[in-house]
Amino acid sequence: xxxxxxxxxxxxxxxxxxxxxxxxxxxxxxxxxxxxxxxxxxxxxxxxxxxxxxxxxxxxxxxxxxxxxxxxxxxxxxxxxxxxxxxxxxxxxxxxxxxxxxxxxxxxxxxxxxxxxxxxxxxxxxxxxxxxxxxxxxxxxxxxxxxxxxxxxxxxxxxxxxxxxxxxxxxxxxxxxxxxxxxxxxxxxxxxxxxxxxxxxxxxxxxxxxxxxxxxxxxxxxxxxxxxxxxxxxxxxxxxxxxxxxxxxxxxxxxxxxxxxxxxxxxxxxxxxxxxxxxxxxxxxxxxxxxxxxxxxxxxxxxxxxxxxxxxxxxxxxxxxxxxxxxxxxxxxxxxxxxxxxxxxxxxxxxxxxxxxxxxxxxxxxxxxxxxxxxxxxxxxxxxxxxxxxxxxxxxxxxxxxxxxxxxxxxxxxxxxxxxxxxxxxxxxxxxxxxxxxxxxxxxxxxxxxxxxxxxxxxxxxxxxxxxxxxxxxxxxxxxxxxxxxxxxxxxxxxxxxxxxxxxxxxxxxxxxxxxxxxxxxxxxxxxx
Amino acid sequence: xxxxxxxxxxxxxxxxxxxxxxxxxxxxxxxxxxxxxxxxxxxxxxxxxxxxxxxxxxxxxxxxxxxxxxxxxxxxxxxxxxxxxxxxxxxxxxxxxxxxxxxxxxxxxxxxxxxxxxxxxxxxxxxxxxxxxxxxxxxxxxxxxxxxxxxxxxxxxxxxxxxxxxxxxxxxxxxxxxxxxxxxxxxxxxxxxxxxxxxxxxxxxxxxxxxxxxxxxxxxxxxxxxxxxxxxxxxxxxxxxxxxxxxxxxxxxxxxxxxxxxxxxxxxxxxxxxxxxxxxxxxxxxxxxxxxxxxxxxxxxxxxxxxxxxxxxxxxxxxxxxxxxxxxxxxxxxxxxx
Numbered sequence: 001x002x003x004x005x006x007x008x009x010x011x012x013x014x015x016x017x018x019x020x021x022x023x024x025x026x027x028x029x030x031x032x033x034x035x036x037x038x039x040x041x042x043x044x045x046x047x048x049x050x051x052x053x054x055x056x057x058x059x060x061x062x063x064x065x066x067x068x069x070x071x072x073x074x075x076x077x078x079x080x081x082x083x084x085x086x087x088x089x090x091x092x093x094x095x096x097x098x099x100x101x102x103x104x105x106x107x108x109x110x111x112x113x114x115x116x117x118x119x120x121x122x123x124x125x126x127x128x129x130x131x132x133x134x135x136x137x138x139x140x141x142x143x144x145x146x147x148x149x150x151x152x153x154x155x156x157x158x159x160x161x162x163x164x165x166x167x168x169x170x171x172x173x174x175x176x177x178x179x180x181x182x183x184x185x186x187x188x189x190x191x192x193x194x195x196x197x198x199x200x201x202x203x204x205x206x207x208x209x210x211x212x213x214x215x216x217x218x219x220x221x222x223x224x225x226x227x228x229x230x231x232x233x234x235x236x237x238x239x240x241x242x243x244x245x246x247x248x249x250x251x252x253x254x255x256x257x258x259x260x261x262x263x264x265x266x267x268x269x270x271x272x273x274x275x276x277x278x279x280x281x282x283x284x285x286x287x288x289x290x291x292x293x294x295x296x297x298x299x300x301x302x303x304x305x306x307x308x309x310x311x312x313x314x315x316x317x318x319x320x321x322x323x324x325x326x327x328x329x330x331x332x333x334x335x336x337x338x339x340x341x342x343x344x345x346x347x348x349x350x351x352x353x354x355x356x357x358x359x360x361x362x363x364x365x366x367x368x369x370x371x372x373x374x375x376x377x378x379x380x381x382x383x384x385x386x387x388x389x390x391x392x393x394x395x396x397x398x399x400x401x402x403x404x405x406x407x408x409x410x411x412x413x414x415x416x417x418x419x420x421x422x423x424x425x426x427x428x429x430x431x432x433x434x435x436x437x438x439x440x441x442x443x444x445x446x447x448x449x450x451x452x453x454x455x456x457x458x459x460x461x462x463x464x465x466x467x468x469x470x471x472x473x474x475x476x477x478x479x480x481x482x483x484x485x486x487x488x489x490x491x492x493x494x495x496x497x498x499x500x501x502x503x504x505x506x507x508x509x510x511x512x513x514x515x516x517x518x519x520x521x522x523x524x525x526x527x528x529x
Numbered sequence: 530x531x532x533x534x535x536x537x538x539x540x541x542x543x544x545x546x547x548x549x550x551x552x553x554x555x556x557x558x559x560x561x562x563x564x565x566x567x568x569x570x571x572x573x574x575x576x577x578x579x580x581x582x583x584x585x586x587x588x589x590x591x592x593x594x595x596x597x598x599x600x601x602x603x604x605x606x607x608x609x610x611x612x613x614x615x616x617x618x619x620x621x622x623x624x625x626x627x628x629x630x631x632x633x634x635x636x637x638x639x640x641x642x643x644x645x646x647x648x649x650x651x652x653x654x655x656x657x658x659x660x661x662x663x664x665x666x667x668x669x670x671x672x673x674x675x676x677x678x679x680x681x682x683x684x685x686x687x688x689x690x691x692x693x694x695x696x697x698x699x700x701x702x703x704x705x706x707x708x709x710x711x712x713x714x715x716x717x718x719x720x721x722x723x724x725x726x727x728x729x730x731x732x733x734x735x736x737x738x739x740x741x742x743x744x745x746x747x748x749x750x751x752x753x754x755x756x757x758x759x760x761x762x763x764x765x766x767x768x769x770x771x772x773x774x775x776x777x778x779x780x781x782x783x784x785x786x787x788x789x790x791x792x793x794x795x796x797x798x799x800x801x802x803x804x805x806x807x808x809x810x811x812x813x814x815x816x817x818x819x820x821x822x823x824x825x826x827x828x829x830x831x832x833x834x835x836x837x838x839x840x841x842x843x844x845x846x847x848x849x850x851x852x853x854x855x856x857x858x859x860x861x862x863x864x865x866x867x
Contacts, residue, residue: 246811
């Protein structure tokens with residue numbers, strides 16, 4: 001009996017003493033729920049999914065990063081025009097074709113090894129050699145060959161430029177060029193896997209602001225602060241727990257009941273209702289350089305006829321899509337001026353819903369009686385795309401075009417895009433690097449990339465896109481952009497719909513949430529009030 | 530005698546396993562979708578896609594891919610999952626206990642309700658309890674599991690706040706017990722972590738209830754029907770005529786004889802639940818193999834799908850074996866015929 005009593009007292013004492021400690025931890029711990037999580041701790045590995053961009057953003061450092069700015073509605077966003085040093089203390093063009101980086105002397109990897117220029121070179125060699133996405137992304141900034149990277153001394157690193165390319169410097173601040181602990185990875189590399197990708201897939205080998213404390217793929221990722229981080233101000237949050245909760249309804253319930261702090265990338269209906277409800281705050285930022293659109297394949301008659309494409313563009317029920325499909329969580333990209341007045345992208349097209357005009361154009365094209373065709377959507381994005389397709393179907397019926405909606409499984413969508421045999425497709429594309437010509441290079445250029453699902457080819461437009469890529473004169477550059485946008489409006493291979501929001505909903509005491517082009521969460525500036 | 534039966538059954542299972550290996554391989558290859566294009570990421574060139582195809586070994590001919598697959602299987606390797614980035618065998622081993630624990634909990638819950646309900650309904654056909662059994666069964670079968678799951682979450686978590694957050698097997702501030710069996714309830718008891726046991730049981734309640742609601746119906750109906758048959762048979766009449774107590778007649782004489790079809794149904798319900806788990810796991814963020822397989826299927830990720838089907842096949846074979854052995858224990862006639 002005595003023993004029992006003592007045990008009870010002890011338990012009570014323990015309970016009392018752990019409560020404030022728990023509250024303390026809770027205040028320095030951030031709880032995030034998402035639909036599905038990362039499949040790799042290293043962005044260089046084969047098939048690393050988009051969720052891995054956000055993870056490596058926090059666990060690895062890069063030479064350069066971007067500053068932040070405050071948007072008109074008070075939300076923070078990264079600042080495209082402010083490139084800042086991260087692991088590099090300073091950097092400058094030491095010659096016309098050469099950038100020199102001076103590394104921080106006090107930076108260490110998570111295991112305590114100092115970061116040297118040798119590690120930087122090895123990491124750069126790795127990203128241009130492993131092939132696939134990382135190599136490809138670096139190529140977009142003319143960073144292509146190991147011979148370009150030179151170790152000057154322990155803390156000085158140099159990149160030789162192959163050509164003058166305005167994307168080189170911005171490309172060093174995207175998630176891909178992470179700096180890895182080369183000795184640690186080499187120790188774990190094998191003959192078959194000289195770059196140690198198998199190791200880094202499940203082991204973090206960097207020196208970023210957060211360490212990976214535990215990772216259960218498909219369930220949970222726990223990050224712990226790296227107290228020795230030197231590449232920026234020490235983050236406020238000591239721990240970040242990212243839990244995967246597949247059901248959208250449950251993510252919302254968890255947030256509304258206050259059991260989690262942040263719900264990221266949520267469906268538009270939830271964002272709209274949560275924002276209206278006022279219990280939590282919703283940060284919605286339009287995704288840069290991105291666009292949802294209705295694409296029409298020039299390879300599939302009668303869409304080779306420009307009048308037919310214009311007719312469809314006038315038949316799209318733009319406003320209905322804004323209201324009923326995405327609940328207003330986007331910026332309208334229709335009803336703009338007849339000619340492009342700015343060099344911004346995306347910008348509203350001059351088209352509006354005008355059934356009479358659509359009918360007239362269709363008659364001019366010789367299809368007064370209409371025709372039959374299909375609207376294709378990606379089943380993986382069906383919660384957004386299906387209502388749009390249904391609305392479009394209804395509207396097209398009014399001008400005599402009978403359509404069937406074809407839902408293509410997510411896994412097959414990319415293959416279907418490559419085949420380019422979809423008469424009408426509703427899809428989205430966004431570019432990391434925020435340049436109009438970058439978007440057009442993927443979406444409209446005659447090189448016929450995957451994302452040009454219309455297989456649109458116009459040599460005149462290609463010439464303008466190619467010229468804008470390397471143009472240094474601001475005036476000429478803007479003219480080139482207005483030029484190809486104008487062609488896009490005239491030829492109308494795709495009808496722009498809206499620029500979609502990236503929404504994050506969070507408790508009101510959460511501070512520092514910042515929008516990033518890579519669509520991952522940066523935990524470093526975040527905290528709790 | 531039983532050992533002989535087990536051996537014979539095991540030998541009989543080999544052809545089905547071989548067939549499963551061949552068929553899953555062919556089926557996954559026949560799936561629509563191009564994994565190389567899927568995993569090459571958003572901005573891939575055709576060249577990048579080809580590189581990935583080569584890395585995945587998908588540029589080889591089908592027979593060669595099959596030989597590779599058999600070789601891996603022989604070494605106990607199920608391949609790599611591209612969606613989670615982990616070896617499939619490791620993923621499945623980590624997730625299987627979660628699914629089995631949930632299914633067993635649901636099944637036991639269902640049995641506790643269904644057996645007495647079925648017996649009571651059979652002894653008083655047409656009474657209110659019979660009608661209750663009918664209503665419960667009909668409701669259980671007609672409501673899809675994801676609906677009951679969401680409804681339970683809405684009522685017991687969102688509105689009332691009685692149930693813990695539907696975030697998987699444990700809440701965020703409890704750590705998993707040391708792995709012994711992989712069943713959190715058993716492991717936490719073995720290691721004496723009662724707080725963990727409570728947390729795990731709390732998380733398990735709603736999903737198990739969802740599964741139970743669904744499986745009460747076939748079990749209760751089958752118990753009722755089979756009891757009705759047995760209760761009107763000669764030996765029960767004789768037992769009654771000899772003045773045996775009501776309990777003895779019902780349990781020892783009637784129920785034991787009525788159990789055979791119930792056990793068969795139990796086996797079917799169990800294997801069916803393992804499949805129906807998929808939706809319940811989604812709703813409750815349960816880290817089991819059902820949700821794992823679905824995600825892999827959506828991504829045309831071959832290795833986990835093959836691993837999943839193979840695991841399920843092995844489970845089914847084991848389950849059938851268990852049921853056969855159970856038959857023998859319940860009914861001596863089966864033993865003699867075997």
